Amino acid sequence: MRTAWRATLGSVLVLAALIAPSTAAEAPRRVVSINLCTDQLLLALADPSQIAGLGPYARDPERSFFAARAMPFPSLSGKAEDVLVRHPDLVLAGRFTRRETRDLLAAKGLTLMTLAPARSIAETEAHIRMIGDALGHPERAAAEIAHIEAALARARAAAAKRPLRVLGVSRRGWISGTDSLSASLLSAVGLANAARDLGIGTGGFASLEQIVAAGPDLLLMEEHTTAAEDQGQAFLLHPALMRLYPPDKRILLPERLITCGGPMLAEAIDRLTTELKRVEGQEK
Structure with a gap:
């Protein structure tokens, strides 16, 4: 305690x-x-x-x-x-x-x-x-925490199949960093955060060349973008990223699941589990 x-x-x-x-x-x-x-x-x-x-x-x-x-x-x-x-x-x-x-x-x-x-x-x-x-309402809080812990247990089982390095990337090359909620999710389920190799802590921008050189196994993204409506989205659709990281190399977690810390983390973790199983299934 x-x-x-x-x-x-x-x-x-x-x-x-x-x-x-x-x-x-x-x-x-x-x-x-x-x-x-x-x-x-x-x-x-x-x-x-x-x-x-x-x-x-x-x-x-x-x-x-x-x-x-x-x-x-x-x-x-x-x-x-x-x-x-x-x-x-x-x-x-x-x-x-x-x-x-x-x-x-x-x-x-x-x-x-x-x-x-x-x-x-x-x-x-x-x-x-x-x-x-x-x-x-402490009993409601306890129930929500129990849901998060149960989701973590399910995710760890899915991530344990083989080690993966993941990099969280969003618009214009923003990297969530190692000191972030999404980084905590990755670490908790046994995934390595490639932001550490870029030296990004609380968050910062990385160039396309830096992301490619870091060579993560998967990208963690907030949305599946198929058409660029602005320069921010265009970065995520760059031919180099699309060639190295097509949809089956991208884990999707919507913004509403990881912007805040709260009960929604249970669903965020379950979504991460589903995405990992999808990726593993396509690689077999």
Whole structure:
């Protein structure tokens, strides 16, 4: 337990009053989220009656895993004034939510819980546990964590057939790096991250030549692109990449599964398992 808390210190900023689990009687009744990732946690763990508002991207099906679940709830701009009129007793925000907004909400006496982006499965599970406790639903958090762990076990069995080096690449040659949530997924299931060979940690751009020289076995991508609508997509369709990494050398994980750390990781890991089985099947 102490190890889990130490792993979380760099990823979550939380008021001391919220560290202890809430009882049903103490649980907040009106909760507002103004960050995409805290939207996902709130939608997964709260009673519908507890949700007083969500961030501006909660309904976006490209970014939000729970976009359909978010539809009945108010969509807020994320600005302090929009939050204040909801009279919440708890506000969930991200570390990159505007500092001025967070300062104003705190100055108005609102209870604010701020989470940094989860960069690992361990941090994701710690966030789930913390939000579940804060909302008064620790049992729901435990169930979601169990789903993630079960998915990990299935993925490890699929990845154990042979070692593979994978490189996460997105538009214009952006590499997710070794210090990222997608990197944590690769490591957890026993796949090597080729970003390490490129010296990319938290993320950065790599040239086409660098990617080819790194020689990963597979590319990890967010979408299957067949036509370039802009320069960003054109990079992924370059003849050199298409020749070396046709569709059967590309693992696809949609953005909504890996942008945030949350319960959607169970589906992300299962999707990774399915993709690995597809690749292995085509190579036999």
